[in-house]
Amino acid sequence: QQQVRQSPQSLTVWEGETAILNCSYENSAFDYFPWYQQFPGEGPALLIAIRSVSDKKEDGGFTIFFNKREKNLSLHIKDSQPGDSATYFCAASRDSGYNKLTFGKGTVLLVSP
């Protein structure tokens, strides 16, 4: 049973558009939700994260919208640039020390110039 689901699997947007990546989760005990960005040949790197007490988190052109009741969240990438082309992973964990992150399968984003 996949505990964290992402959609779409792949997404293509034009430069300057807003890319919207979706994520849903099963476990109500999850309360920490980071998004990781991965470029080819590299490991994933933390992009932005939100805790379940918040419904929105912004950092530069990246915004997470979180709906605890519906158990879903989305990552909005405003004014997308070709350099944003990467794979984006939604993850979840219980926010209590070293509990492991459970990752979704990722969304491959391509930003066309």
Added chain:
Amino acid sequence: NAGVIQTPRHKVTGKGQEATLWCEPISGHSAVFWYRQTIVQGLEFLTYFRNQAPIDDSGMPKERFSAQMPNQSHSTLKIQSTQPQDSAVYLCASSRDNSQNTLYFGAGTRLSVL
């Protein structure tokens, strides 16, 4: 800060051979995680250590996979009798002693089992 260092970057083994993957966490980080990445399964948790002690190995295939952390500066993942289905990118990550769970990943070791 060189980040998490994984060696080798690529490893090719024949079916039935043993593979040992190495990870050097960021200095001062007390938690080390191993994940496996494939196109089909995505990022799968394997195991993690805190202050060198094994905490959770629930993702490890029990029979052929083992992980150790003999000191704070490195961890190893050993796969015995490798099978083609073990082909994947194996990622190591480390984390500071806090509750934010920020994982810093290495670039991974791509294992190919022929």
